[in-house]
Amino acid sequence: MERTTIHLMRHGEVHNPEAVLYGRMPGYHLSALGRRMAERVAEVLRSTDHDIAAVITSPLERAVETGAPTARAYGLEATTDERLIEAGNHFEGVAVNRNRWVLAHPRHWPYYTNPLRPSWGEPYAELVTRMSGAIRSALPLARGREALLVSHQLPVWATRLWVEGRPLAHDPRRRQCALASLTSLAFDGGTLVGVDYWEPAGELLHVAEDMVPGTSAASEKGAA
Numbered sequence: 001m002e003r004t005t006i007h008l009m010r011h012g013e014v015h016n017p018e019a020v021l022y023g024r025m026p027g028y029h030l031s032a033l034g035r036r037m038a039e040r041v042a043e044v045l046r047s048t049d050h051d052i053a054a055v056i057t058s059p060l061e062r063a064v065e066t067g068a069p070t071a072r073a074y075g076l077e078a079t080t081d082e083r084l085i086e087a088g089n090h091f092e093g094v095a096v097n098r099n100r101w102v103l104a105h106p107r108h109w110p111y112y113t114n115p116l117r118p119s120w121g122e123p124y125a126e127l128v129t130r131m132s133g134a135i136r137s138a139l140p141l142a143r144g145r146e147a148l149l150v151s152h153q154l155p156v157w158a159t160r161l162w163v164e165g166r167p168l169a170h171d172p173r174r175r176q177c178a179l180a181s182l183t184s185l186a187f188d189g190g191t192l193v194g195v196d197y198w199e200p201a202g203e204l205l206h207v208a209e210d211m212v213p214g215t216s217a218a219s220e221k222g223a224a
Contacts, residue, residue, distance in 0.1 A: 002144035008156045008183040011066040012037035030065045037180035037201040042069035044200035053145040058084040067150040083134040086152040089121040124168035131159045153177045
């Protein structure tokens, strides 16, 4: 059977001086560092002979901008897929990264009733359903080769939990899905046969301001 690889990429760092949870809000673009991350991923893929046949991104600006360097490097026209968009979230627009105590305000309490769903945003199960649909659509486009799908941290991480048979409910601080990282799904025909995680732009993560929630293999290695 033909081996096909679908790379799920998280976008690069975003310019977000207000430290808001931007979610699906328009107007959030890559920072200068985020653009360097996107360029670095394209360079690594090209220099290590990865055979990218398609670049598909979330419609949000930061994802489109992240996929552009790889599309250029391979002479491809990137397309968008709504199913790769960020998860919906009640806290969109709130400056949670500046002051997390804002989450304790009583007006938010009704949204904490079921963290397993979660009650504050798009259900994990629905998120995985749309992501798996985007992956299935990409498989024939990249048959026998590779595709880069640029999405967002939670959609990528939930998909990884699902394919690895782990519970979808999780501690956001434990997500292994750093900025500009790749979660690579290897398929033999239509059967998933392997999952890998790597950080082609890992050397840039130590100066990134948008590092939470989650962990980075690069930062863990540096601390060892």
